[in-house]
Amino acid sequence: MEVLINGQPTAVAPGTKLLHFITAKGLEPKAIVVEYNGAVLAPEAFGATTFQPGDRIEILRFVGGG
Amino acid sequence: MTQPWQIRDLTFNSRLIIGTGKYPSHQVLREVIEASGVELVTVAVRRVDLDFPEENILNYIPTGCRLLPNTSGARTAEEAVRIARLARASGCGDLIKLEVVNDNKYLLPDNMETLRATEILVKEGFTVLPYVSPDLAIARRLAEAGAAAIMPLGAPIGSNRGLKTKELIRILIDEIPLPIIVDAGIGRPSEAAEAIELGVTAVMLNTAIATAGDPVKMALAFRHAVQAGHLAYLAGLGPVQETAAASSPLTGFLQ
Numbered sequence: 001m002e003v004l005i006n007g008q009p010t011a012v013a014p015g016t017k018l019l020h021f022i023t024a025k026g027l028e029p030k031a032i033v034v035e036y037n038g039a040v041l042a043p044e045a046f047g048a049t050t051f052q053p054g055d056r057i058e059i060l061r062f063v064g065g066g
Numbered sequence: 067m068t069q070p071w072q073i074r075d076l077t078f079n080s081r082l083i084i085g086t087g088k089y090p091s092h093q094v095l096r097e098v099i100e101a102s103g104v105e106l107v108t109v110a111v112r113r114v115d116l117d118f119p120e121e122n123i124l125n126y127i128p129t130g131c132r133l134l135p136n137t138s139g140a141r142t143a144e145e146a147v148r149i150a151r152l153a154r155a156s157g158c159g160d161l162i163k164l165e166v167v168n169d170n171k172y173l174l175p176d177n178m179e180t181l182r183a184t185e186i187l188v189k190e191g192f193t194v195l196p197y198v199s200p201d202l203a204i205a206r207r208l209a210e211a212g213a214a215a216i217m218p219l220g221a222p223i224g225s226n227r228g229l230k231t232k233e234l235i236r237i238l239i240d241e242i243p244l245p246i247i248v249d250a251g252i253g254r255p256s257e258a259a260e261a262i263e264l265g266v267t268a269v270m271l272n273t274a275i276a277t278a279g280d281p282v283k284m285a286l287a288f289r290h291a292v293q294a295g296h297l298a299y300l301a302g303l304g305p306v307q308e309t310a311a312a313s314s315p316l317t318g319f320l321q
Contacts, residue, residue: 005116006113006114006116007113008116025114025116025119026119027114027119028122031122031124032114033111033152033153033155033156035148035152040151040152040155041155042155058113058152059113059114059116060111060112060113060114060152061111061112061114061122062109062110062111062122062123062124062133062135062153062156063087063109063110063111063112063120063123064085064086064087064088064089064095064109064110064123065085065086065087065108065109065110065136065138065272066085066086066087066088066108066110066136066138066223066224066250066270066271066272066273
C-alpha cells in the first residue's frame, strides 16, 4: 500500500507502524515532530499509529535558521 | 553592571539573539554560541531528508540556551500557525518568532498576515515575537493583539546593510511598551552597539556572524558590542553640539 511521506508517495507494508518507520530510518522520535493527516501528532502516539492507505505524513525537525 | 530584560516571565541577561543558519558546521555553531554568550537562539522547522538524515542540530546547542523557533517558509498566516504548532509540539515551549514573508527578492515581511497570525497564535497561548517592517500603526495593533515583543527589521534579511530603519525604530522604542528587538540587517558589531545605544532591548542576527571570516571571533565581537551599547544607554550619551566645546581649560598656557 502507499502513503504520502514528506510529499513523496511511499510504499509501506500493510500494518506498518509510524514508530517502526521512524526508527528504521535511524531517526530518534524525540528529535522530530510529526504532522499526521494535517494534525500534530504527540510522540507518545507514534507507537500506536498504523499507516492506512493514503495517509499524509510530514516528518519534520529543527534545522539551522535565523 | 548591565540589566537583565524579559519576555513575559522569561529573563535574559544577554541582549544578543543569534540565528543558527549558514554555519560551516554544527561544531562551529556550538563554538559561536559559547563565544557569544547568548541565551536565546532561533531555529527553523523543515522536513527531514529521509534518505540522508543529517545530525540533530539540537545536540550542538548548549543546555541553558533557550530555543526560539521561527516560522520561516510561511507565506500566509495559516502556514505560520501550522509551523508554530509543529514547533511547539517538539516540547521547546511557547516562544515563537513569527515571520510571514511572501516577497522573494527582499524577504520583507507581510505585516497584515503577520498581524492575523499573531491574533490566532496569542489565542492559542503562544508567546509571539513578530518580525515586521518598522511601522508604528502595525506595531500598535500587534501590541493590542498580545504580541510579547516587536521585531522590526534594520535592513533586508541577510543583507548586512545595517540599521537603515533607525528613525522608524526610534519611534517604536518611544511609543510601544514592549521589548523592541532589531531583527535582520545588522552586519557589524558597531551597528549592534548603535541599536542598543538607541534603546532597543536586544538585537537578533545570523548572517553577520555566520558569514564572517572567523565566526567565533565575530561572535565575541558582537557580545562585547552589545554590552558596550547597553552600558552607553544606561550611562546616557553626552549632548551633541553644533560648535566646539573645549575639554581643556580655555586659558592660554601658563596664564
